[in-house]
Structures are given as structure tokens and as C-alpha cells.
Amino acid sequence: MSEHPPLTTEPSLDSQHKPRSVRVWAKKAWIHITKHVGIGIICAVAYFDPGNWGVDLQAGSEFGYKLLFVVLLAGLFAVILQGLACKLGVVTGLDLAAHCRLLFYDRPKHPKLFRWLVLYPLYALSEVAIISTDLAELLGSAIALNLLFPRLPLWAGVLLTAFDVLLILAFADPLHGRPVRSFELIIAVLVLIVLVCMCILVSRIHVQWEDAFQGFLPSKALVQHGGLYTSVGILGATIMPHSLYLGSALATQDRVSVKPVVLPTPSRIRDTGHRHNGLVGKISALLRPTNADNSDEFASHADRPNNSLPFIKAHLYHGIIDLVVNLLGIAVVINSLILILASAVFYKPGTETTTADIYDAHSALLEFVGRGAAVIFALALLSAGQSASLVATVAGQIVSEGFLRWRVSPFMRRLLTRLLSLIPSVIVAVTIGRKGINTMLVASQVVLSIVLPFIIFPLVWLTSSRTVMRVRSPVTAAEPEPPKEDDTEEQQTVATHEYLDFSNGWVIAGIGYSIWLVVLVANGYVIITLILGVGS
Incomplete structure (x- = not known):
């Protein structure tokens, strides 16, 4: 009678490894969902704002599905x-x-020349x-409100959409310190x-x-009459300069650790001495200028320490994954x-195309x-416009604080940004009406496309x-100890100069500069066609 091997209840190495790996990935996924989801949604808002709607509707009505490849490429x-x-x-x-200021404000040679010829013009373009x-x-x-309520004048819609955003942004500052989850939740609901x-x-x-689906492949429509011009419009309307500023600012926030204990600095002590309760206190907090960060203490990037390696490991890959998704x-x-909507409704092959x-x-x-579909269309446009308005107004705060160290309250900065765009919007809505609004939408996207190369280059x-x-x-x-006298020169060098490099490799850098070159050439084409009057 043959003996059988003894039965054992111990799991194999494969069965032990599989549940463990599943638990590890489940834990990482849970941390990502609860801590890191937010930056990608906020940045994505800029890529389907009302300007994109106008360009996408034009592309679909004129060329059908053939320019979906450009949407994917953008x-x-x-x-x-x-x-x-x-x-x-x-x-x-x-x-x-803030990096642009650190790079150009206090150069070792000719600092005023760099400020007035590089830094301040770059700031002006960013504000534009x-x-x-x-x-x-x-x-x-405003168009969305007018579609929902035809009796509402366009200028009244502009005013309503301007001030309701200010009311929402008055509650919290989503930029400094830790992320404001309520702000991210509002954006996520509107996007949904x-x-x-x-x-x-x-x-x-x-x-x-x-x-x-075939439209996502390159086609001859890209080089046909008007096709390249419309493709450039899609690129210019999709990649927004303010989203790059906003994404870099939100990425600086600590989204993992518990809330740190803040020691009382002189500015904070001075603030607590004038603190009021009730409505007066809330108004005072709303108008209080932001505290300056420590970036002004350093004259160059070489002198300034970066974040710690544990912070980078805890945030970098989660942030990039959130953006990609x-x-x-x-x-x-x-x-x-x-x-696709515009193509299915308006594009008729073999007939004269209408924009x-x-x-x-x-x-x-x-x-x-039917009326239900028309209402849904207007609601989607309104949600896209309002979510993009929230994001753009916050980006204005980043630009002024980073370039100029303009320490006004976030609410006042948002109010100024709103007024600068509100005045021309109301004038157009009152004097020109529907035709003027469509023209202004297209013109705003052309301006953004022209500004974009000046933002991409310093980023890359x-x-x-x-x-x-x-x-x-x-x-x-940590700060290294002073080298000992008996240390060799090589030991002293290693003790003070060990760094990890997170800069772009030659492949990523080449892709980044290629994108910059494509946008630059596309802008040149747009400007020439506009001057010659043979655009779209």
C-alpha cells in the first residue's frame, strides 16, 4: 500500500503572494481616491470650457468626424x-x-533688464x-442662461454668472495650505x-x-481648405495657459499628512490681536491679505531647497495618474x-457645409x-461655463501672487479678475448681441493660442x-555635519552633494519642446491667415 504525502493546510507561496498583492493595490487605490482625486478634475475643466464648445461645434459641422484625431492629439x-x-x-x-519670478526677478547680471523685458511682459501675457x-x-x-430663459437679456446673464461665482469662491481659499475638498467637490459635481x-x-x-471611430485616425481633412485652420483652433482652445499655472500650484499642497501644527509667526500674532467675532470677523478674514511664502528668501534656484523625497514619492505618481485619467x-x-453631436446633426456629405x-x-x-434635449444641452453648457469660471478665477490669484507677490486678499483678486472680463462682456452683450458674443468667443481662443507658447517654454x-x-x-x-579634518576630499564632496535628479529625460524634454514648436508654428499660421483674410 503506497503512502500518500501528508496533507497540509499551509498556503503555497503563490496563494500567499496573490492576496497580499491584492490588498496592497486595494490600499493604494483607496488612498488615491480619498486623498489625491481632485487635481485632475480641476485641471480637466479648462479643456471643455465654452470656448471649446464653439470650436468643436464648428469642426463637427464643417468636417464631420474627421477632426476627432485633433481632439485626441490635443x-x-x-x-x-x-x-x-x-x-x-x-x-x-x-x-x-513663482518659478518665473525666481528665475528672472533678481538675475546676477542686468536684473532690471530681465525684469522689464522678460518677467513683466510674461506676467502681462498671463493676465491677458x-x-x-x-x-x-x-x-x-450667459448664452446658456439665455437658452434656458429666453426672456432673460444676455447682459443680465453675464452679471448673474459673474457674481454667483464670487459668492462660491468667498467661502474658502483653495490654493494655500491643504486642499479645500468642498471646492473640489463643487467642481466634480459640475463636471459630472x-x-x-x-x-x-x-x-x-x-x-x-x-x-x-475612424475619425480618431489622421485623415486628409487636416490639410484641406479650412481644415488646418480649424485644427489649430482646436489646439488653441484645448490647451489653456491658466490650467498650467493652476496645476502646478495645486500640486504643491500636502494631501497626505495630517494637518500640521502652525507656530505663531509675528504676522499671525498680529492678526489674532485684531480678530473679531461674528459678521465683522468673517468680513475681516475675507479681506485679509495672504501671507508671503519663503521663496523671496532665495536669490536663485540653486540656493532654494526642494521638497523632501518622502513627500515627492507620496504625491508625484498619484498626481500624474489623476491627471491622465x-x-x-x-x-x-x-x-x-x-x-460628434455637431457632426451627426449638421454635417451632410455632398452638400454645402454650414458653420x-x-x-x-x-x-x-x-x-x-425635442425640448428635453435642448434643455439638457443648455444645462451642460451652463455647468461647463460655471466650473471653468471657478477655475479661471482662482488661476488669476496664482498669477498675481506668483509674479508680483501681490499680497491682496484672494477675494479682492478674484473680484478684480471678474471686473476686467465683466466690463467687455456686458458691453458686447448690450451693443452687439448674439453675433458679437460668438465673435468674442472665437477671438478669446485666438488670444489664448497666441499666449500659450510663452507659457510652455519656461515650463519645459x-x-x-x-x-x-x-x-x-x-x-x-538633513543639514550635513561640518567635514572633519581627516576626511578625504572625495568624502567631503559626497557628504555635501548627494542629490536625486527629477528633471526631464531627453525623450520627455524633446516631446515638450516639440509641442512648443507645433503650437508656435500653428500660431504663426493663424496670424498669417487672419492678416490675409483667408482663415476659416
Whole structure:
């Protein structure tokens, strides 16, 4: 009688490893969802604002599904640039605007020349981009209100959409210290409304899905008459300068550790001495200037320490994953659905093409699909405009604080940004009306496209610099002890100069500069065609 091997209840190494790996990945996923989801959603908002709606509707009505490839390409460009902005903020603890000041404000040679010829013009261009963005959001939201309530004048819609955003932003400052989850939740709800509404709309119309999927491949339409011009418009409307500033600033926040204990600095002691309770205290807190950070203590990037390696490991990859998921899974999808909607409703092969705008899309849905679809379209546009307005107004605060160290209260900075875009919006709405609003939407996207190369270049250069992106290794994270007399020269060098390099490799740097060159050439093409009057 043969003996059988003894039975054992101990699991094998494979069975032990599998549950453990599942638990590890489940824990990482839970940490990501509870701690890190937020930056990607906020940055994705800029990529389907009302300006994008206008360009996507134009592309779909004129070329059908053929320019979906450009939508996808613009989304991939956005992922790369936003990833660089995220890495800059996580590694260095400073946003892009503050880095530009540190780079150009106090140069060793000719500091005033760099300030007036580089820093301040770059700040002015950034402000123009913020105002142009906010203007497009105001006009888009005003159009949505006018579609929902036809008796409401356009100028009244502009005023309503301007001040309701100020009321929301008055509650908290989503930039300094730890993230404001309520702000991120408001943005997430608005984004979800846009996505759900667009999915409902596309499900109610007849779409040639085979042609739509083929549209994500390159086609001859890119080089046909008007195709390249419209493609440039998609690129310019998709990649927003203010989103790069915002993404780098949000990436500096600590989203993992518990709330640190803040020691009373002189400025804080002075604030507590004048603190009031009740309404007076709330108003005083609302108008209180922000505290300056420590970036002014350093004259160059070489002197300034970056974040610790544990902080970078806890935030960098989570932040980039969140950006990739939201930009490709939400922003690209929404832009694609808008273009598909316009193609299915307006594009008729073999007939004379007509350029559709937001009003045309609403009227067509009302006539051919029904009032419910038209209302859903207006609600999606309103949610897109309001979420983008929140993001653009906060970005204006980042730009002024980073470039100029302008220490006014966040509420006052948002109010100024709003007024600068509110005045021309009301004037256009009153004097020109519907035609003027469509023209202003297109013009705002052209301005953003022209400003974009001036923002991309410093971003790629900073993230490719070893001096800017180096981090002390754990061995030398603390201040090193003074070298001993009997230490060799090599030992002294290792003790004081051990760094980890987080700068771009030559592949990523090459891709970044290639994107900059593509946008630059595209802008040159747009400017020439506009001058010659042979644009779209």
C-alpha cells in the first residue's frame, strides 16, 4: 500500500503572494481616491470650457468626424504639459508663476533688464490669458442662461454668472495650505453634470459610430481648405495657459499628512490681536491679505531647497495618474461628444457645409430631438461655463501672487479678475448681441493660442533643469555635519552633494519642446491667415 504525502493546510507561496498583492493595490487605490482625486478634475475643466464648445461645434459641422484625431492629439498634448506642471509643483513646492519670478526677478547680471523685458511682459501675457479665459466663461454661461430663459437679456446673464461665482469662491481659499475638498467637490459635481448631459444627448441622436471611430485616425481633412485652420483652433482652445499655472500650484499642497501644527509667526500674532467675532470677523478674514511664502528668501534656484523625497514619492505618481485619467477619460471624451453631436446633426456629405454655433446646435436639438434635449444641452453648457469660471478665477490669484507677490486678499483678486472680463462682456452683450458674443468667443481662443507658447517654454525648461529639479537624497536630507579634518576630499564632496535628479529625460524634454514648436508654428499660421483674410 503506497503512502500518500501528508496533507497540509499551509498556503503555497503563490496563494500567499496573490492576496497580499491584492490588498496592497486595494490600499493604494483607496488612498488615491480619498486623498489625491481632485487635481485632475480641476485641471480637466479648462479643456471643455465654452470656448471649446464653439470650436468643436464648428469642426463637427464643417468636417464631420474627421477632426476627432485633433481632439485626441490635443488631449495627449495636455496630458504631457499638465504632467510637467504637476511634477514642477510636487518636486519644488513652488508653482510655475513663482518659478518665473525666481528665475528672472533678481538675475546676477542686468536684473532690471530681465525684469522689464522678460518677467513683466510674461506676467502681462498671463493676465491677458486669464482675462480672455474668464471672458469666454462669462459669455458661454450667459448664452446658456439665455437658452434656458429666453426672456432673460444676455447682459443680465453675464452679471448673474459673474457674481454667483464670487459668492462660491468667498467661502474658502483653495490654493494655500491643504486642499479645500468642498471646492473640489463643487467642481466634480459640475463636471459630472456636463458628462452625463452629453452622454444623454448623444444617445438621443443617430451617430455613425464606425465613421466616428475612424475619425480618431489622421485623415486628409487636416490639410484641406479650412481644415488646418480649424485644427489649430482646436489646439488653441484645448490647451489653456491658466490650467498650467493652476496645476502646478495645486500640486504643491500636502494631501497626505495630517494637518500640521502652525507656530505663531509675528504676522499671525498680529492678526489674532485684531480678530473679531461674528459678521465683522468673517468680513475681516475675507479681506485679509495672504501671507508671503519663503521663496523671496532665495536669490536663485540653486540656493532654494526642494521638497523632501518622502513627500515627492507620496504625491508625484498619484498626481500624474489623476491627471491622465481625468484628461483622457473626461476632457477628451466631452470634447469628442460635442464634435460628434455637431457632426451627426449638421454635417451632410455632398452638400454645402454650414458653420454651426451654440445657438444653432440648441435650435437643431429643439427642432429635431425635442425640448428635453435642448434643455439638457443648455444645462451642460451652463455647468461647463460655471466650473471653468471657478477655475479661471482662482488661476488669476496664482498669477498675481506668483509674479508680483501681490499680497491682496484672494477675494479682492478674484473680484478684480471678474471686473476686467465683466466690463467687455456686458458691453458686447448690450451693443452687439448674439453675433458679437460668438465673435468674442472665437477671438478669446485666438488670444489664448497666441499666449500659450510663452507659457510652455519656461515650463519645459524649468522641468528639464537639474538645478531646479534636484532633491537631496535621504542620506543628506538633513543639514550635513561640518567635514572633519581627516576626511578625504572625495568624502567631503559626497557628504555635501548627494542629490536625486527629477528633471526631464531627453525623450520627455524633446516631446515638450516639440509641442512648443507645433503650437508656435500653428500660431504663426493663424496670424498669417487672419492678416490675409483667408482663415476659416
